[in-house]
Amino acid sequence: MFKAFIGKRSNSVKNVVERGAVKKFAEAIGDCHPIFVDEEFGKETRYKQNIAPTTFPRVFDYGKIENFHLPNVGLIHGEQIFEYKRPLFVGETIYCYTEIKDYYEKKGGHGFMGFLVLSDNGEDQGGNLVFTAKSIVIITEEVRKVLAV
Numbered sequence: 001m002f003k004a005f006i007g008k009r010s011n012s013v014k015n016v017v018e019r020g021a022v023k024k025f026a027e028a029i030g031d032c033h034p035i036f037v038d039e040e041f042g043k044e045t046r047y048k049q050n051i052a053p054t055t056f057p058r059v060f061d062y063g064k065i066e067n068f069h070l071p072n073v074g075l076i077h078g079e080q081i082f083e084y085k086r087p088l089f090v091g092e093t094i095y096c097y098t099e100i101k102d103y104y105e106k107k108g109g110h111g112f113m114g115f116l117v118l119s120d121n122g123e124d125q126g127g128n129l130v131f132t133a134k135s136i137v138i139i140t141e142e143v144r145k146v147l148a149v
Contacts, residue, residue, distance in 0.1 A: 002103035009099035010063030051087035062098040076138035094122040111141030
């Protein structure tokens with residue numbers, strides 16, 4: 001049921017790495033390092049500005065893939081890996097989209113489990129890839145039964 005979506009992606013969505021959002025995010029994760037929140041400190045770093053925490057892209061909008069729907073419950077977050085070409089700079093605009101990379105199944109003790117591999121991507125205004133956040137969503141046998149109805 002998910003194999004047909006491999007290779008599909010959403011349209012790019014404009015997101016801004018807003019200073020206030022970065023500060024609130026840093027506070028929420030308990031990491032208020034000055035590189036994230038202190039403007040004067042940021043000016044003295046090698047980047048000459050503040051950057052966002054590594055996991056900040058979780059707050060971005062990645063758009064929707066047409067006709068692709070997952071249930072709101074019963075999924076298991078299996079893995080998340082962030083890869084960066086460079087940091088996210090506070091104040092910059094990032095264009096984000098999500099892509100379905102793979103789907104495979106394995107038999108477990110409670111039946112089949114599906115593994116959906118997603119890639120959330122962010123590009124700068126020039127179309128250069130800034131980051132990729134790969135995630136694996138585990139779809140349990142119970143969820144597969146609900147989706148089959």
